[in-house]
Amino acid sequence: MLKRLFSWLRKRAVLAFLGVMLLAIVFWFEAPLLAFDGKEPFTGSDVRWFFIGLMFAAWAGWFGGQALKARLAERRLMASLAAENAPPPAAVAGTAALQEQAALRERMAQALAVLKKSAAGKGRWGGQYLYQLPWYLFVGAPGSGKTTTLLHSGLRFPLAEAMGPGAIGGVGGTRQCDWWFTDEAVLLDTAGRYTTQDSDAQADGAGWSGFLALLKKHRPRSPVNGIIVALSVPDLLQQGPAARQAQAAAIRARIKELHEKLGSRFPVYVTVTKCDLLAGFTEFFDTLGREERAQVWGMTFPVAGAEGAALAEFPARFLALEQGLQARVLARMQEERDLQRRALLYRFPQQFAGLGDVLGGFLDAVFAPTRYEPAAQLRGVYFTSGTQEGSPIDRVMGALAATFGLDRKVLPPNATSGRSYFITDLLRKLMFREAGLAGIDGAFEKRRRRLRWLGAGLAAALFVLLVAGLATSYVRNGRTVKEVEQRTGALEKLVQAAPVTGSVLGVLPMLDVARALPGGGDGREAGMPLLERFGLNQRDKLGAGATLAYQRLLRSALLPRVMARLEQVLRRGDANSQEQLYETLRIYLMLGQPAHLDPESVQAWLAFDWQRSLPEASAEQRDRLAAHVAALLDAGGGAAEPPPLDAALVAQVRSTLALMPLPERVYHRLKRTVAQARLPEFSVNRAVGRDVSAILARRSGEPLTRGIPGVFSVAGYRALLKGAPDALVDIARDSWVLDRREAEGAGAPGAEAMHAAVLQLYYADYIRAWDAMLADVRMAPFSSLDQGARITNALAGADSPLKSFLVAAAKETTLAGTGGTTAVALDAVVRRKISTARAKLEAALGADAPPPPVADTGTPVDEHFAPLHKLVGTPAAPGPLDAQLALLKDASQYFDAADKARRAGTPAPAGDALQLVKRAAEGSPAPLGGILQNVDSAGAGLTLGSERARLQALWAAEAAPFCRDAIAGRYPLVRGAARDATPDDFGRFFGPGGTMDDFFGKHLAAQVDMSGPQWQWRSTGSAPVGIGQEVLNQFQRAARLREMFFGAGGRQPSLRFELAPQGGDAALAKVTLDIDGQPVVYTPGAPARPVPVTLPSGKGGGVVHLDAVPALHAALRTEGPWAWFRMLDRAVVQPGAQGERYTVTFDLDGRRMGYLLTASSVINPFRRDALEQFRCPSAW
Template identity: 30%
Template sequence: MSIKEIGRVFTQRWFLGLVGVAACSIFIWVVGPLITVAGYEPLKSDFQRLVTILVIVFAWALINLTKQHKQKVREDESIQTLLEVDSQSDKEAASEIDVMRDRIEQAIKVVTKTHKGKRSLYDLPWYVLIGPPGTGKTTVLKQSGLEFPLTESLGADSIAGVGGTRHCDWWFANKAVLIDTAGRYTTQDSQEKVDSKAWHGFLGLLKKYRTQRPINGAIVTVSLASVMSQTRTERSLHARSIKSRLQELKNQLGMQFPIYVLLTKMDLVAGFNEFFADLSKEEREELFGFMFPREVDDERGVISLFNKEFHGMLERLDARMLRILETEDDLEKRTLIFEFPKQLRVLQANLDEFLSEIFAQNTFEEPALIRGVFLLSSVQEGIPVDRLMSESTNGLGLGRLPLATNVNSSHSYFVKNLFERVIFKEQLLGTVNRHYQKQSGWMRTGIYVGCAGVLVGASALWFLSYQWNSKLIVDTNSQVNHIEAMIGAESLDFESDVISAVDTLDKIMMLPLGKNSKYGHSDAVKKFGLYQGDKVSQAANNAYSDALSQHFATLLSESLVSEMEANKQHREYLYETLKTYLMLFNPEKYQQEEVIAWFNFYFERQYPGELNKELRERLLVHTKNLLENDEKGFSMDATAISAAREVLTQMSLPERAYQRMKMQFAKSHVPSFRLTDVLGPKGLEQFERASGKPLSQGISGFYTYNGFHSIFQIQINRTVKGLMEENWVYGDDLKAHEIDHDSAIQGVQARYYQDYVNEWKTLIEDIQLKQAPSLALATEQSRVLSGVERPIESLLRAIQKEVGLSKVTLSENQKAATEVAGKVAKVKFSNTADKLDMYLPEENGFNVALPGKEVESHFTEILRLSEQDFDDIQQAMVNLRSYLSDLSSSGNNQKIAYKSILDGTVTQDVAASFARAKDLLPKPFNQWLGELSQESVKFAESGSKDHLNQLWVTNVVRPYQRTIAGRYPFEPNATKEVRLKDFQRFFGYGGTLDSFFQEYLEPFVDTSKSRWRLEKEIGVRPETLAVFQRAKRIRQSFFESDNSLRVEFGMKPVYLDQHITRFVLELGDQDLVYKHGPARSKELRWPSGQDQTRIVFTPPESKREIAHTYEGEWGIFKLLDQSLKARPESRNDNIVMIDLKGNKVQLELIPSSAINPFWSNEMERFRCPQTL
């Protein structure tokens, strides 16, 4: 707050009144006791003066509140005056006001119902759109890109009519409420009196229904077409009407608000459509205009910056114009694009004059808060106006040349982001209603004054109370000092002299202070807020309590600790001592009788005999008093507690119960589970354990089906109950009320189930099939697995029995209960279990709904196996045995292996049955089948690979080495070249490579991708497929579909040295001749039928030709290779550069097909591997 504003506060009427009330209150408080009326002193007592002051303060506050209410009534009357009609001629205005009142009430209902609560009226900003008719206010809103979520509920985008705005339309967007006013309210040129009255009525409604901040801003729309076509006088009248409406908004609503000027119908400026035709949707949504600063050092205000900002915008348009002209070919459009910035430049002066008349500052009016000017086009319709051409033709007397009419377009330009990015972000920029602010100030002042009055009254009461309590403190202070002196003079060291310390405690305990205090009662004023009697009266008792908690409590706690340390070997006494010690710090478990009984026993041991009887009684009295205190002062020795608990136990209740059961029943009648008891002798030979443990080492009987039902289920309740009472003493983390029987049982069960699952999972995951390194051993293994022993099925059935703990049918419950009870009777318990039975009652009964689902949930895949599933598994083993037997018994097993892969034997028989079995089995059993399947495939692949490699070497490698390897063009520098017949025989359709691929590999290769891949493993490396893929590209480049070797191409001269008169390329009986004339393409073919390719250069007036011959059937390719070495760019542009002894010519190579051998390195990279 500035100094000027602070000074203005001091001159306010309410402040001067407050000063007067304060002065009057001080006068009454100071001079009041001296006033006497007929011997009566009305203001003698403090209470009377305080009441009088409070009456004056509240009366002053009531007067101010009354004035405020009257002012509000007058303001409401002034608003009502705006809404009322005063003559018969105002009926039309009254009708319009009624319509607007209905609409604003409907709008307020929509807002409050949608946003919940009265305050929501100000949650969304409100904006008023003003402007002459036809300036596009409604169209701007429709094209703004704002979301109007109430369209469905209202049946339209706004509470309004359709077409031109008749009165006012309320548009409800997600982020604002926009009020579209009728254009005639701005101009008021048709029915001036009616429009003016309706306009002022609209302002009154805004002020009435949205008092605090009627609007958040105003949006003024101005048509550029009007600015272009109006005369100076018409523009001036236009500007004055807008300025009047803005001033009326500020004056009637009593606030300042931001104003945004929208120059609409920009599409009517000649060249607009052509200039912005290339804009994308996102570019059309950008802003086209400029913002003003809030303040500027210029007497005209911020509007003085218009020309500068507009000029900057025109410069950006000029830069864009140059870019557009580079791509536009149409002369008429180029003209319109070129002149479009000039059209706007012509408008600049009119716009500056127009806006300056509205927003220029003067000394008689508060300046308008104009924030920015934006140009836009909501729709494109009408005939554009060419100001430049109009001025030129008018000057020549030719009249105006018509332009093409705009085609109606739904595109909007520079509209969409205007509201959300600019206008809505400044919704709090305006001020609030000054009248509302003033009323709020009066209300706050009244609240402050009322609080001040209450504070003054309370302060007076507190002062009186303070005086009385100060005297009380002085009177009792001496007695407190006496108590402190006694504590300091008499030692309270119980270790050195117990008797003296007890005598001191007795004296402090007998002090009467507090019980016989004369300050026991007082009136309300003395007790008002500062009464200290209760605290002071307890001083002696507090001293006694302090002596107990600070000194005597140490004796008691140290006694307990020393007893625990000295009696660790006596578990029973240690337990009782620890229990007593813990009770001192555990209110929930605290039993005062047991604590006092322990200390009584301790005092009798420490101070025995009749001589110390009185001492023991006095110690016991002080002990009882200490235990009754709120602050006992015991200090916990965590080390001693930990040591004692460590002696007793270090386990939680469920863990102790579980561990106790494990120890007691580790050796019972229930036998362990061993693989040697499940598998037959042949089956055992096929399995091993990954950990190296022997198969005879199994799982304890405690974690078997019989152990679960005959031991764990029977003994769990008995064991837990025996430990329940010891839980909190042993220091478990659970709170005492949370440790009940059910939770303890659940904890033991969870621990048991966890170990049960871990034991079986560890064993199952540790079992694995032995690897068969050879086909013979694999065949033998398959015979055992598919034989009568059925080892996999036997193992799975045994595991099913042991982990299916709840697998007892209802019809067999009674029988099962009898069997379990019989087994329990035979259990030989340890000595600890026998002792437990001595202290706990026997429990009978059998739970019919056998538990164990927690274990079964981990083995659901094993338990769900049915008889059909076992048959499917066995069938897979039989199929494997049959296949491996056939493979191993055949003399030519390599060919058999290849044929089995080729005709799908493995896939159809073994693989299918194994896939079914693998889907049925969980890990690791499905992995066993996977390993068996992989082994069978591995043996088949190995045989197939050997078979294919033999064929490959015989049919492919040897012909390759004999006719292709080391020869041109496969070896660029080779002196020998591949004969065309050999080339055709090896690479042609149905040739050596193609025949081998189709016969042996094609069924297993996916050639649909750019890179071939094997669909089935046959022992062929993936990189080998690249050889066949490269051979296919060579075949496609050189051979026709009828397997004829034919390459067609064209040659076209591009350049020939000036000193050469003639160049000839001879390819067999074909030749290309060039003599510096027009370049023509010459169609050629290869092979040419002759074994050479010749080039000839003929100098001018010379009979000697310069020639070179490329020998061999591949001569033309040798020529191209030589050109490529000299000019690597030929691979990209197909330009063949020939340089023979300094004579140069350039030819353009024109392949007849995209698939051609030119410039390709496929043959150079081609190598035939020794093995597949």
Template identity: 35%
Template sequence: MQKFLSLLFSRRALAIVGVLVLALLVWFVGPLVSFDTLRPLASVGSRVVTIALLLMLLVLWLVNWSMSIIGISVLCLAIGFVTPLLALGDVHPFAPLWVRLTLIGFILLVYALYGLYRLWRALRMDEQLLRRFLHPRGEEVPVAGEIKADLRTVNHIVTQAIRQLRQLRVDMPGWRKIFEGKRFLYELPWFMVVGSPGDGKTTALLNTGLQFPLAEQMEQTSRILTVPGGGTLHCDWWFTNEAVLIDTAGRYARHDDGGEASAAQRNAGEWQGFLGLLRKHRPGAPLNGVILTLNVADLTAQSPAERLAACAALRARLAELRETLGIRFPVYLVVTKMDLLPGFSEYFRTLTSHLRAQIWGFTLPYSRRRKAGDPQALHAACAQELARLTLRLDQGLDTRLQEEYDLKSRQRLYTFPREFAALGEPLLEAIEQIFLDSKFDATQLNNTLRGVFFTSAAQAQADAVADQLSIWQRFVRAIKTARGESSTSLPHALPDGNRSYFLHDLLTQFIFREAHLVEPNLQWAWRYRLLRLGGHLLVLVLAFLLWQGMQTSQQTNGDYLNEISARATRLDGDVKAYTGKPAMAPVPALLDSARELSAWPELDPDAPPLTWRYGLYSVPPVTDSVASLYNRLLDQLLLPPLVKRMEYVLADAIARQDSKAAYDALRIYLLLNLDKDHEDKYNAAEIQSWVINDLGNSDSVAGFGGRAAVLTHIEALFDGSRVVHSPYEKNEALIRQARAFLDGHTSTERIYARALAAMESEAPQEFTLVRAVGADAGTVFVRSNGAPLDRGVPGIFTREGYRELFDKRLPEFVAAATANDGWVMGRESTPKKLTDSLRSQIPGRSSLSPAKSAVCT
């Protein structure tokens, strides 16, 4: 379950989910995103291309390939589709297609040349890659297959180490972990231990007294210390709470150590591959320092030619580290197996564990700048420091002789200062050969040697005599020569103790604390600085654009609000003047001013330009307030005369004995005087139709200045968005008078007319000659009354309308019309006898039957 949760919330899973969410946003929200009038994701093609780029970005990130392909693609797309919008004054330099194609071609050419340059560098540094490139179908050298197998093993080791480092607790906020996902790689310093086979590198690391918190490494440490030997196969990663130590195999340092040419080639390929993995996973600073080991046995037993070959190999490895990793790092030269010098154990056996943990050696100044000086300066400085160490040993010799009672032990410790002094000559030669300053090495800015230190991790039953010129050593060599034995070979050194001398503080108090001395990869550092500079510039540009946009928006919205305020002040004065002297003539002008109060040239309130936005857009509250003000003015200025007009029309219809006009006026009047329980009966369309018809059939609009002046305001008043109520009390006397007048007239025709009006929305199309004959009907037929041929019999009066609608659903519509009529006439319900009478009268009356009406027509 834990593995499943770790996989579910891994960076890869979160990246996949994030890309999917972005793709969904691009597809569904992208068409709504606009920059002023530009909608870059409005078309399906642009969204598909954007989603494809997101998916390509995800794939490149998952396989750890270069992201530059995405950058180049986005840049070319921007040049193709965005640059035509750029202008310098009235000139659009990128509008011509050939200009954009030329610029895109130039960018692709530069990118291709850069890729060829990278390929040339890779081929120059990797001989195997060059061979495969020149002979892609040639026979594969067996060594190449072995190198691939070794590199797979090394890659697995490095991947496991990186996976272990991911578990490192990094003390930083959660939001920074998203943007600094590889911070864990730089949380602890990395130090590589490099040395020839048999230098005791692993033994030295395990006997330093460092704590390895991982359980599997505890077991591995115990196993190695219990059963020594075997050496490091490839590279072992040792994790402490202070640093990461990379223990490399001895064959990494000496590719041709006693082996064949194929083995040397295999070791070199594995070493280069290992360095490439380090640079790939930790490009900023693959290492913080190198611990270079030399063992006393090699220094004392090797001939000058052998020592030169060994030093040349170590010098080459350091140069490859600097060149491949692209960094400059301090080198700590550690002389191991000091216990092989005669008298070492006896001289230092009285030291406590605290004293044995201290540092024995000397440091050299480390400068970040190249200093021109004497090429022999390093040799002289090291010789001077070794002389001081020898002098310190001589000064403590008398005290140690007095403390030691065993004669044999006193003899051995007495020779130790001389042996140490004799060790200085081969050591100085090795230092000079490894760290000699070279004007032909561009990666070695100056001497990178930080210090020379002497250690012993375990004691062996063997001696490595450094003073070969003493009388006793001459006598021993002469006897060995007479017997035919080698005078320089050492017997097999079996461990006789596991005391560590001068190791613990060297690592914890000195080397680990100098992790900052490394100079990071210059290319990576410049790229990182360039990205940071670009990011800062981008932030500054965005901040400037935001500031400028806010300034523009503030100015635009401020001008708008000032103008609206001035208009509102003028409107308020006009309304007050109207209130003091009411009249119908000024009403349309006042309503026009109120309706246009929030209007602004070239401004669409629902889609404002970008210059109005930036969080300062103030139009919506103004338009809402203006709409509310306009509705109030409609209710206060326009509605009262319309209600008075209805009362006048209703009274006039009663006086003229016009039942139809009286009924229509009464119904509209009642719709404007509904109580809350009957607001569901409100029908704005009927009110608007009646008012507009009344305006067209009378002189009621004369006071407003004509029909056109007030028509739009009437449509706005009765647009159905709200229930409009009469501003006056309901005239009950007039209503009773109208109902009494209508009660004296039959309701059959009235209800029939209401039923037909309700059927019109569901009736079939009109029957016309144009539909029956065709477009050429006008060449043969003409209507006697001069009406156009595209006007004919209403659908309700056709055969289909009569049979399918009128005849079948007449009771339904009659019942609805009867109920509505009962509400207008003030009756709770229409008597059943009246309803049955109406149903029986309608089909039988020639003036009401649709079939007969159609025939008459």
């Protein structure tokens, strides 16, 4: 249920709906705060409901449109599958082709008739539309076991339930194309003759072409997600070499047609079917259970491998499978009692081994790359068995019989068991989960890109029209803006020159200028010209801005000085001058609490104060100050954020004017009483019982012998509760200083509340002191892996100081059950201690009998430190602390191993231990969380530092000298360099398996994220790889040079491109550009045909020269392995709109000659950026 719920919540429409809902909530509460030019358009609920409705309408329109689009695509697909196809072209039109397509339509109509009645016919199939499911195509010769494999795959075929087994297909070969609709994918079992096209080439070819066109039409982006090639064991073992070669050529041709007609690349899975016909197969795997028979048996090749890498890996992978069988032979023979079955078991690995050479040759014939045809993506080779039918093939005994002239023994046919081997997981857990490996049609994406560009162009045109319409308004308002800018500039200078502190006279000139801004404090100008109102009217905005700037200056410059003056008077206030102190406090609180603001009182107090404190100010200056104060109080006093008040100062003045609050007085008296008992401080060393400064430390720098005052301990808590009755009696003794309301507050109804208030003050200080202490404790810093191993080992040891400290801290922060009395019981004690001499107070307290004591159920301290208590646990229920310390033990072992690897010069071990420490730190309370985080960050940094030094030493020893001698400073990496990098050196350094490629693959590839356009270092633990990004950039450039110069896979650099004359100066009668013996001739009026050029060609001895008629004064001639690049240096090379095209222009004695250079790939060296930016990595 939860899985289905989470799956539903992950849908894009649901997530978008939640996002729209969140946006609507934010809009509902925050939109009323928005104001535009003094107007608040969103205050009304109807307006907000309208915009919220637009949000949900946009959501519904977008996802409804997407759903409608998907539904229409589904209907078109199903209608097209059932509709009649157009007649075949004249070249292939005939009765056989028409019958073929009619058979396909009839078969599809039967399936769709059932689908329309099911969930798929209603628009959904297994949670997805039919065209959204992955589609896989079976390819193989007739009788190769394609249909049998599907019948025994273990997949769910809803059509079989509705139409019966006959509607899906029998065990024999399929004559027409079968469509297998499952809950997870659509499998297309093509007729075997489609692959071989040997029954009727014309009809088979037409049916195959129509089939591919159908796929391309309704799944244009990714027609199929993979190809499954079925090869049967009899075909491989019993066919002659010529027949196998013909079948391989047919399969290769079908795959090539799929690539060309579908326009995308996709993985190819080769399944060797009918493996049960290998003698001994059934006996060898007879003991496998259902789940074991469902697993995958075969080999899967890397997706990103080099071209042809899968074929190169096949022999080793096949040998590994054979060795796996050999390893199980002895155990299986011991399990088998029948001697004949034992003999078959013993020979089965040899039977399987005999399949290797034949299968390898077949794969080479199908998947081997050529110069003119890229190889298909061979994803894997797998061995399966659908049914155990037919007589097994015993190649071993057959070979022996042929050698010694014996009669060949024919093995009896297998008994049909109804069991399949190695099929279910192959389809469900391997192929279907790799549906995303198939590429996307580039032409389709190009069309979509063009449409997007067209839309952007239309939007840009509309934008230009709008800008033109606003130009007039902009120009007219520009003059007004400049006028305001001039005055604002003068104001900015005054603001910068204004003193930060001081009297209000220092900011008076600045406030006067701000008040005089156009449209500001002195009033708005009238008579707005019509052309300035058109579109971009700025006068109202500038006036509002001037007013806002003036108000901000009032609040940022005038108000803080007024508040500072009030605070100064309050601090100097005399307790004997209660009235003046009261009035000053009243004005101070008014400014901080606008609800009580009385502007006249504020202005009166300031005017009175300025007469005394500003004797140097003139009457005119004081009047201007009064006007600014009036503007401050009128415009911003009640609406803007009030200035912060000095709470301590207010409390001090109130304590002078009245009485200190009773709970605070009791609390301070109790703290002084407990402090007199001289309870010991709680420190780290005291909790551990020894000096642990080599293992633990404090961030504040305080010694481990200093800690928390004893008042904030369990003993201090008990002492405070014990002394509370006497403190309350002492406070009651001084009740004659309270008015009647305060005296009643100390009576029976208020005594409990006062006691609770006292405890709340104590709990807050208790929590604050322990939070600071726990956050201050940290692990002692370490600067080496060896030291880190010793410290972490000590922290995780049997006598761990960290554990001792945490256990003691948990004990001292557990106050529940240690108090002994509660507030109500304490009230009874107070009652008993009050003497009869205080009869008046006794009457105020009340004479009712006290209620019974209440059990202690916990304190805020216990609640606050509950995570620490849970971590430590109790003797009866230990917490996870020991498990956390075990992680520190693992980290210590990791540091030790990393240190040994550093000394041995080998790679550092995997940092899994630090990853676990990092995850544990996230949920651990202080100080354990901080210590775990320190272990992770410091350890990862030291490990990476030693690994970086090791790699730098390896580079300096293995590659740096050759790079410095053979590559650095040489052409073509340095334009104009006199020395050339030889092709052999260039290939040895940059080529496949060369110096850069080999070093990167062995030492750096695992630490690099190559998924983006810019390679990035991965992180280890909490620290990134310590090697500079520039070093990685050089390896990425080397990889790009390898793609540019070694696309053919050779050891020396090579290039292929086409060069076509584009025309020259009219004075040129003929121009010949000879590139290493490959002439490109230009004659005016002759058609310009591109000439293919291959370098090196082996024809011209590495010489490039350009000759012209009439002859040139100075010949253009270059020599050497990089002669063509040196010739390009003497021309003007301009890249075209397409990445593979360049315009090359030569200056021939003032006459221009142009060529169009078309590289064989967009990845080419003619831009020279990768070449000229490459530098030998040095600063690691």
